Amino acid sequence: MVNVDLSVVGAILNETGRLKTSIPIDNMMLLGAYRFCLKNASYQTLKRQNEYKWAELERINTNPSLQLTGFGSETISLDGIIYPQLFGGLRQLNLMRTSAMQGKPLMLISGYGFAFGQWCITSVQENQTIFFKDGTPRRIDFTINLKKYGDGKKRGIMGIVQKVGKYL
Numbered sequence: 724m725v726n727v728d729l730s731v732v733g734a735i736l737n738e739t740g741r742l743k744t745s746i747p748i749d750n751m752m753l754l755g756a757y758r759f760c761l762k763n764a765s766y767q768t769l770k771r772q773n774e775y776k777w778a779e780l781e782r783i784n785t786n787p788s789l790q791l792t793g794f795g796s797e798t799i800s801l802d803g804i805i806y807p808q809l810f811g812g813l814r815q816l817n818l819m820r821t822s823a824m825q826g827k828p829l830m831l832i833s834g835y836g837f838a839f840g841q842w843c844i845t846s847v848q849e850n851q852t853i854f855f856k857d858g859t860p861r862r863i864d865f866t867i868n869l870k871k872y873g874d875g876k877k878r879g880i881m882g883i884v885q886k887v888g889k890y891l
Contacts, residue, residue, distance in 0.1 A: 749761065751765060751766065751834045752801075752831065752834055753830070753831070753832045754830075754831050754844075755829030756822070757819060760834075761810075762810045763815055764803055764815045764816070764819075765803055765804065766801040768801070768802040769801055770799065770800040770801075770802075771797070771798070773795070774794070774797070775793075776791070776792045776794065776795055777790065777791055796870055796871065797870070798869065798870050798871070799839070799869040801865075801869070802865070803865055803866075804865070805863040805865060807859070807860065807863060808855075808859075813860075813863075816847060816849050816863065819844065819867060822844060823847060828841035828842060829843070829844070840872070840874070841871075842871055842872055843870050843872050844867060844868070845868045845869065847868075848865060848866040848867075848868075850864040850865070851863050
């Protein structure tokens with residue numbers, strides 16, 4: 724039996740049983756090929772929102788009840804700061820915009836190895852402040868908004884029925 728230290732971020736065993744690190748430890752998060760870490764664009768805030776759709780059902784002589792009718796969108800917003808003179812230069816947000824313009828969902832994985840699934844970049848916002856003489860910003864605040872890519876898989880009991888249906 725092989726014991727694996729779960730504190731090693733992104734660590735898995737490869738086919739030969741050796742420890743393989745899939746995500747370098749200094750990464751906060753991966754979005755496709757882009758890496759968020761302290762040496763480049765580090766996010767300061769991660770906001771995650773899930774929507775659930777409920778229908779209100781009227782009842783006689785009592786309060787209405789609610790019935791879950793489906794799931795809404797799931798979004799993540801990353802707010803962060805870039806100091807281009809220290810790490811990474813000015814191209815970081817342009818790399819994110821280029822990824823968004825490809826029109827493909829990107830895999831989102833946390834630095835501790837949690838796979839959020841595939842996400843689409845819906846917007847990239849930047850705010851440049853504190854400038855050098857030539858107009859180069861010393862600080863760039865950014866917000867990246869992501870929306871979960873619909874994979875067509877059903878959740879809950881319908882997801883179980885969908886999986887079982889494949890084997891029948």
